[in-house]
Amino acid sequence: MRCNNKDSVSFRVLLLILLSFWITTSANAMGSTASDIIGNNLCILVDNLTGSTAKAIGVLAMILLAFGIMTGKVNAWTAMSTIIGIFVLFGVSNLLLYISGTSTTGCI
Structure with a gap:
């Protein structure tokens, strides 16, 4: 190969x-x-990926996708998969809390 x-x-x-x-x-x-260095670094990464700046970028991405669909530049299936990915990214913390049944503080 x-x-x-x-x-x-x-x-x-x-x-x-x-x-x-x-x-x-x-x-x-x-x-x-610190006792959990990798966990602390991953919490920082999660905070960055789900913070206010990331949410603003996600909203702008959905707006640009909508304009792309209206003008015919973006395929509808590509746009839908991107939007579903954005929803999964920002909704995974609620999903994990629902599955685990416990409430956590700080990082997910």
């Missing part, structure tokens, strides 16, 4: 991202005394 140049580039980019994440988390682990 041969890999073309496009697959090789995407694999290298993914590897670079994973290595940079590993280096930053290990550097935090060496200098910190």
Whole structure:
């Protein structure tokens, strides 16, 4: 099985991202005394992905998709899958609370 140049580039980019994440988390682990460093970093990521800036970007994306559908530039199925993805991203915390049946504070 041969890999073309496009697959090789995407694999290298993914590897670079994973290595940079590993280096930053290990550097935090060496200098910190917190008990759950990875969990704290993931909570920061979740806060960034579901914060007010992310919600504003999601609303703008839905507006642009609506204009794209009206002008015929965007396929309706592509727009619907994007909108469903936005709803899942912002609704997953409520879904997890419903499934687990417990209330949590701070990070999901």
